[in-house]
Amino acid sequence: MNTPDDLAARATRVYRDAIVIDTHNDMFTRVLDEGYDPDVRHAAQEAHTDIPRLVESGITAQFMAAWVDAPYALARPDESFARAMRYIDAIHAAIERNPDTLLLATDTEGIVRAKREGKVAILIGVEGGHAIEDSLGNLRELHRRGARYLTLTWNNGNSWAGSSIGEHDTRTGGLTSFGEEVIRELDRLGMLVDLSHVSEETFYDVLAVTKSSVLASHSCARALSDHPRNLTDEQLRAIARNGGVAQLNFFPLFLDTAFREAFERVETDISARRTANADAHAPLSGELRALRAAMVARIPPVPLSVVLDHIDHMVRVAGIDHVGALGSDFVGISATPSGLGDVTRIPILARSLLERGYSDSDVAKLLGENVLRVMREGER
Numbered sequence: 001m002n003t004p005d006d007l008a009a010r011a012t013r014v015y016r017d018a019i020v021i022d023t024h025n026d027m028f029t030r031v032l033d034e035g036y037d038p039d040v041r042h043a044a045q046e047a048h049t050d051i052p053r054l055v056e057s058g059i060t061a062q063f064m065a066a067w068v069d070a071p072y073a074l075a076r077p078d079e080s081f082a083r084a085m086r087y088i089d090a091i092h093a094a095i096e097r098n099p100d101t102l103l104l105a106t107d108t109e110g111i112v113r114a115k116r117e118g119k120v121a122i123l124i125g126v127e128g129g130h131a132i133e134d135s136l137g138n139l140r141e142l143h144r145r146g147a148r149y150l151t152l153t154w155n156n157g158n159s160w161a162g163s164s165i166g167e168h169d170t171r172t173g174g175l176t177s178f179g180e181e182v183i184r185e186l187d188r189l190g191m192l193v194d195l196s197h198v199s200e201e202t203f204y205d206v207l208a209v210t211k212s213s214v215l216a217s218h219s220c221a222r223a224l225s226d227h228p229r230n231l232t233d234e235q236l237r238a239i240a241r242n243g244g245v246a247q248l249n250f251f252p253l254f255l256d257t258a259f260r261e262a263f264e265r266v267e268t269d270i271s272a273r274r275t276a277n278a279d280a281h282a283p284l285s286g287e288l289r290a291l292r293a294a295m296v297a298r299i300p301p302v303p304l305s306v307v308l309d310h311i312d313h314m315v316r317v318a319g320i321d322h323v324g325a326l327g328s329d330f331v332g333i334s335a336t337p338s339g340l341g342d343v344t345r346i347p348i349l350a351r352s353l354l355e356r357g358y359s360d361s362d363v364a365k366l367l368g369e370n371v372l373r374v375m376r377e378g379e380r
């Protein structure tokens, strides 16, 4: 029988020994667009992440997103690749400024070395396939600079892959023949295909083409919350058959229907406040952003138990080897579940999963071992 003290000690040990990998964090968007300083510690509620808090979290490896926003595909398409490269430069620079605490990892060996040296491995994932501007040469260049996954679409589709949202009337269908070439090139490079954000049609088209295990870097279970960004049971089973892994997103918008409805009311209200002639692609004004944040903060929070419910469901459907608890999407999300307010709270997952009855080795799989396995397979 576990007393609370036993459980706490067990959770500490499991977390300390585990390779803990989070596959999605958007901190560098704040760094590029808002002059956010990642090197200093910020208040708990600000940006969910900075390097001091990342170190404190005890995480082994963090994928940082190089996210290319939809307007780059639509209004400034020939700047998409340069935008991704600016992210990558900023990520490299942060690692170079912090050699005692961070290292750049481009493979599983790097992650294991970070664990051994007590550092945080930083990995790079490019989010939004429009970043390659329809060029395999650009894709190879992103890989050469350290990118190790490509999220094929964002909320906008591109000329060769469809998105689950199809924002701004972009593509929602399947892969084109050039899209199939992109998948084969990713396989050849040993760069992971990330299926978060893509349409169901593109999802299954990719699985028919790829010879590698796939990643869904930040997605929840559609059976529990019917949002198009989430994975259906059928998709979860397909990921399991492929040998891949689906990593859970912490955004309450994707986790919980009541939260989503309240959130959508806020979005409707905010868009009504935009002046009628405002460019639909232009970013929100600072004033409206602040108002939206205040309105979102008033929505009743989603408890941590809902996060665990999604993990339980995904494990039931896909199996313990094909699910991960950490595709946090920190910084990219405008609300967090209770108890998971920033990266320093990540260790709570170990204890919560043990409380749900997972074994020590199952918890290690959910915290990062499954991602490590998928990466290893890609390296072979």
Ligand SMILES: [Zn+2]
Binding pocket: 127, 197, 218
């Ligand atoms: Zn995303």
